[in-house]
Amino acid sequence: MSEAVLVDLIHGPGPGPGLGPGPKCSGSLLEDSGSHHVFLLGGKPDRYRNRDGTGFTDALPSISCRSVHVLDSSGSTAECLFRFKQNLDQLGLSNIRVLTTPHGRDVLRVYQDLLFTQVYCFRYLTCPTTCPGCAGSAHPDSPGDPDSPGDPDSPGDPDSPGDPDSPGSGVHPSVEDVSRLVQRLPSLRGQIEVLKSTLIPDCFGHGFSTRSGGVSSIPTLSSLNLFSSRRRRDPDALVLENRRRLALHAGFHPLTLRLVKVAHASDVWVAGKAEPESYDAMVTDRTGVVIAAPGADCMPLLFADPVSKVIGAAHAGWKGTVMGVAMATVEAMVKEFGCRASDIVVAVGPSVGACCFTLDREQALLLHCIHPDCVPDPESATPHVNIRLANRVLLQRGGILPEHIHDDTVTERPCVTPCTSCHPEHFFSCVRDGPNFGTQVGFLWIRETD
Secondary structure: OOEEEEEEEEEEOOEOOOOOOOHHHHHHHHHOOOEEEEEEOOOOOOOOEEEOOOOOOHHHHHOEEEEEEEEEEOOOOOHHHHHHHHHHHHHHOOOEEEOOOHHHHHHHHHHHHHHOOOEEEEEEEEOOOOOHHHHHOEOOOOOOOOOOOOOOOOOOOOOOOOOOOOOOOOOOOOHHHHHHHHHHOOOOOOOEEOOOOOOOOOOOEEEEEEEOOOOOOOOOOOEEEEEEEOOOOOOHHHHHHHHHHHHHHHOHHHHHHEOOOOOOOOEEEEEEEOOOOOOOEEEEEEOOEEEEEEEEEOEEEEEOOOOOEEEEEEEHHHHHHHHHHHHHHHHHHHHHHOOOOOOOOOEOEEOOOOOOOOOHHHHHHHHHHHHHHHOOOOOOOOOOOOOOHHHHHHHHHHHHHHHHHHOOOOOOOOOOEEEEEOOOOOOOOOOOHHOOOOEEEEEEEEEOOO
16 A cells, blocks of 8 residues: 655754654665655755765665655745645545654654644654664764754754744744744635625624635635544644634634534534533624634524624534524524524525435435425435525524525525535535535624724
């Protein structure tokens, strides 16, 4: 099985940059281990040599090696590892063997948590710092004394800007290194665009994100993906940077953003009470918090009561629709904050339309029971299903006024409910893109009054 091999030439046995595993040690660890794409972290193949003058290019022929890639140390460790991840994604690789020292393993695991997800399987092979096969490995231009004043990244200066692992302000230096990297990344697919419902009053801030203006580069996640999953290739660092950029564009602080913890059910969390492990909706009357519901075919629903100044956000796929998550949100607003259903307005965000969404007949019949028009072709083996209409029907039955629902049936207002599957240039879609799909969100907050 083809895999990637990362040879760490940066991190030595102690704090600060130093010598990684030497050429002989690396070559022996790689023997008889399959077909490889080798990546050198921190320099050119023969930057370090054994006492006998042999280098990495001498060791590589003894293993099955498809290619050698140099991740030049002129950039930060974060930059090198980000380029490494991009190469992995282009090659479709997820198994990584890392050759490093014990110190290097500890450092690289921090970067791994920030820049990779559990899709990537890392296996660390550490070279003993006293390995006789690598004794004398050294950069030919480096001084013999690692603390020499001539070494700008010397461990003698623990706060050297060239050392990403030096102690700093309390935040792990690797975290700061990655943060600097992602904030410098260019926006992809144009600028951030947000859809807004004219039904929601100005006393609330809100919007529905689209896919443009973020930093995620994998095609199905590009570019403003706002959710990280162990099953996808977009790591926390990129998703958090996307959220930061969305927040700056929309006018809220990124740390105040709270997404529902999706379970495809109907549980509602009342902010301020004990938070459950999972829930598909939340409600609050607090300022200073931005509540959000994700969607990538499933509907992000935004609820606002301008009389009581209460808000709610819900995630509604077909399962949540059948289980009644929309009305569960309304009922929580009524019970917990004294709202009246007739005062609540609801905006339905980008989601898959009946044009593109089908279910097995047995599942579709659950929507047909809500209203026959929700399943236009019930005799089909895989009927089309209109989950937006199902939610409108349930909300109106529960007391929401028809004119207080903004969905795709409303033509007198700018559209906020386009079909995600039909518009790949603007929206993510699981139906269209498969399991490695991106996520947009609907978000809402109560503006503070003077």
